[in-house]
Amino acid sequence: MNMRHLAPFALVALLSACASGPQPAEWQLNAQGALREAVLAYLVGNDRVANAEFTRARADIASTGRPDLLARAELVRCAARVASLDIDTCPAYQALAADAAPPERAYATYLSGRWQGLDANLLPPQHRAVPGSSGAANVLPGITDPLAQLVAAGALLQAGQLSPAGVATAVDTASAQGWRRPLLAWLGVQLQRAEAAGQGDEAQRVRRRMALVTQGGVRAP
Numbered sequence: 001m002n003m004r005h006l007a008p009f010a011l012v013a014l015l016s017a018c019a020s021g022p023q024p025a026e027w028q029l030n031a032q033g034a035l036r037e038a039v040l041a042y043l044v045g046n047d048r049v050a051n052a053e054f055t056r057a058r059a060d061i062a063s064t065g066r067p068d069l070l071a072r073a074e075l076v077r078c079a080a081r082v083a084s085l086d087i088d089t090c091p092a093y094q095a096l097a098a099d100a101a102p103p104e105r106a107y108a109t110y111l112s113g114r115w116q117g118l119d120a121n122l123l124p125p126q127h128r129a130v131p132g133s134s135g136a137a138n139v140l141p142g143i144t145d146p147l148a149q150l151v152a153a154g155a156l157l158q159a160g161q162l163s164p165a166g167v168a169t170a171v172d173t174a175s176a177q178g179w180r181r182p183l184l185a186w187l188g189v190q191l192q193r194a195e196a197a198g199q200g201d202e203a204q205r206v207r208r209r210m211a212l213v214t215q216g217g218v219r220a221p
Contacts, residue, residue, distance in 0.1 A: 031060040035073060039080050039147070043179040071096035071104055075111070082111045083150035085185035087158065111151070113158025127152060133161070140169045146177050150186075157189070164193065184213050 038053035054077060061070050074093035081088065093100075093108055100108070106122035109115065115131045123131075126148045133139035133156075140156075143149040153170040156162040167189050174183035187210045194203040 027060040027063055031057045031073070034060065035076055039076060042077075042080050043084065043147075043177070043181055045180045067096050067099040068101055068104070071100040075104055075107055078108070078111055079151045080147070082154035082158075083147055084179075084182040085154055085157070085189070086181075087154075110155055113155050113160075115159060124148070127155075130155065131159075140166050146173050149173050150179075150182050153186075167193070180213050184210060187213070 034053045034057035038050045038057060041047075041049035041053060054073075057073055058070065061073050071093055074090065074096060078090040078093055081090075090108065090111065097105065097108065103122045106119055107124070107127075109118050110120075110123055110127060110131065118131055120128045120131050126143050126145060129139050129142070130152045140149055140153060143152055150170055150173055153162060153166055156166060167186060170186040171183065171190060174186055187206050191203055191206040191210065194200075194206060
């Protein structure tokens with residue numbers, strides 16, 4: 001798997017933010033590797049590894065004494081949770097928000113789905129069109145990074161702007177990557193909508209898919 005697809009913008013920014021020369025510092029390399037492993041483990045449903053790797057990443061970043069960088073790392077974890085519809089207020093980031101830079105603050109707002117007053121120009125390029133898209137029919141397929149696409153879908157869902165086609169796109173993306181946690185979550189959305197619409201056959205089909213994914217060791221949210 002190409003691991004570069006596992007990182008939202010905050011991970012990339014973390015690695016380039018403090019480089020004083022062509023050779024990255026050891027903490028940067030260590031933090032990059034740990035964050036990548038943490039995100040991947042979380043997406044496939046391995047909480048033990050995810051928590052251990054993120055703890056390692058936090059320790060490396062904390063060695064710099066830079067709360068702004070730690071805030072970026074917390075946004076990586078928040079983004080993975082939004083992609084998996086494991087929604088909360090991102091309290092670990094909020095504890096560091098006072099020291100976050102404007103792009104990180106904008107991204108945190110974007111993840112929440114509360115976009116009033118959001119300056120989309122501060123977002124990563126792949127997300128800038130999402131807040132003004134009024135749905136996902138065209139915007140999600142245009143996001144080529146699979147994790148970024150799922151993050152956008154999660155943000156759209158919270159904003160109440162995700163179409164059925166957008167849910168299907170999120171399901172297909174999570175399935176193609178073999179990411180059990182977001183796949184179960186997005187299948188759950190499909191199931192709820194099918195049941196609400198009285199589509200019994202479709203609901204049964206989705207339940208069969210969820211049962212198959214659950215055999216991999218992840219429970220539905």
